[in-house]
Amino acid sequence: LDYLRKNGTDYTRMETVYPARTVVCFSSMFSGTYPFEHGIKSNMVWKQGIKVESVFDTLRKVGKKGSLLAVAHLVDSFGKDVETYTAVMHNDLVDRKIIERAKNIMEEQNPDLQIVQLISTDQTGHSRGVLYDEYIQKIEEADALVKEYFEWLKARGMLENYTFIVCADHGQADGIGGHGHLDEGERFVPFFMYGSAIEQGKSVEEKHSLVSLASTISYLLGAPYPSHSRGPVLIDAIRKDV
Numbered sequence: 001l002d003y004l005r006k007n008g009t010d011y012t013r014m015e016t017v018y019p020a021r022t023v024v025c026f027s028s029m030f031s032g033t034y035p036f037e038h039g040i041k042s043n044m045v046w047k048q049g050i051k052v053e054s055v056f057d058t059l060r061k062v063g064k065k066g067s068l069l070a071v072a073h074l075v076d077s078f079g080k081d082v083e084t085y086t087a088v089m090h091n092d093l094v095d096r097k098i099i100e101r102a103k104n105i106m107e108e109q110n111p112d113l114q115i116v117q118l119i120s121t122d123q124t125g126h127s128r129g130v131l132y133d134e135y136i137q138k139i140e141e142a143d144a145l146v147k148e149y150f151e152w153l154k155a156r157g158m159l160e161n162y163t164f165i166v167c168a169d170h171g172q173a174d175g176i177g178g179h180g181h182l183d184e185g186e187r188f189v190p191f192f193m194y195g196s197a198i199e200q201g202k203s204v205e206e207k208h209s210l211v212s213l214a215s216t217i218s219y220l221l222g223a224p225y226p227s228h229s230r231g232p233v234l235i236d237a238i239r240k241d242v
Contacts, residue, residue: 001143001190004150004166006201008194009237013207016170020179020186022122025169025210026070027077030055030115032214032229038077045076052228055214056081059113062223067111069102071119085119095120099145103152112221116149117169118142125172130185135172163195163220167210193237204236 017028017035019042027040031052035041039051056066056078068074072084083105085098095118102116121138128134146166153159168189170179179186189210197220212231218224219233 004194005192009202014191020170053226064112066113070117167191
């Protein structure tokens with residue numbers, strides 16, 4: 001992760017949305033707007049589906065495919081666009097299983113956009129908090145899996161014309177079990193981009209929001225912006241000569 005961050009563009013003040021809950025954050029990240037508009041305001045969803053377009057919808061308009069491999073309750077937002085796994089799986093096994101399925105998806109479907117959600121770090125944060133060695137261990141395990149998958153893609157020639165984006169949907173509050181209310185540990189998340197079209201060794205200090213992810217993905221893939229996207233394209237990261 002440090003290699004990708006240092007050799008790409010790092011957004012040091014990337015802010016998540018409120019409330020900082022997984023289903024809310026993913027809904028904002030891939031629709032480009034806020035909970036008041038997409039309609040998902042907590043992890044308790046009373047009516048399935050966001051109320052606005054997603055990047056999956058706009059990719060279909062130009063004949064492209066998006067894939068989201070994610071925890072099962074994201075079906076509440078994105079329906080059939082999600083391929084799910086269960087968070088009930090043992091925490092020491094689940095991220096490995098996710099990466100193996102991500103490889104299968106690339107071989108079987110070759111989507112234009114692939115989104116992969118790792119979950120073990122979050123689960124450990126809920127059970128142990130962020131101040132114990134177990135939390136760092138899960139980050140290190142995720143780091144090794146990202147490297148493995150990156151090198152797997154590269155060895156198969158799947159990184160010829162690509163952008164690799166690494167981010168979190170939310171942070172974790174100090175103490176055990178908490179996120180959702182935007183204390184300093186939750187509010188700003190890691191976010192960096194790496195690839196042939198991305199500026200190398202650049203750090204962006206201005207504050208940005210995760211709602212910019214949808215329009216940035218659309219821009220990179222030549223698709224229309226989702227209908228209600230409010231976040232500007234993260235143009236600072238994109239090379240001017242491509």
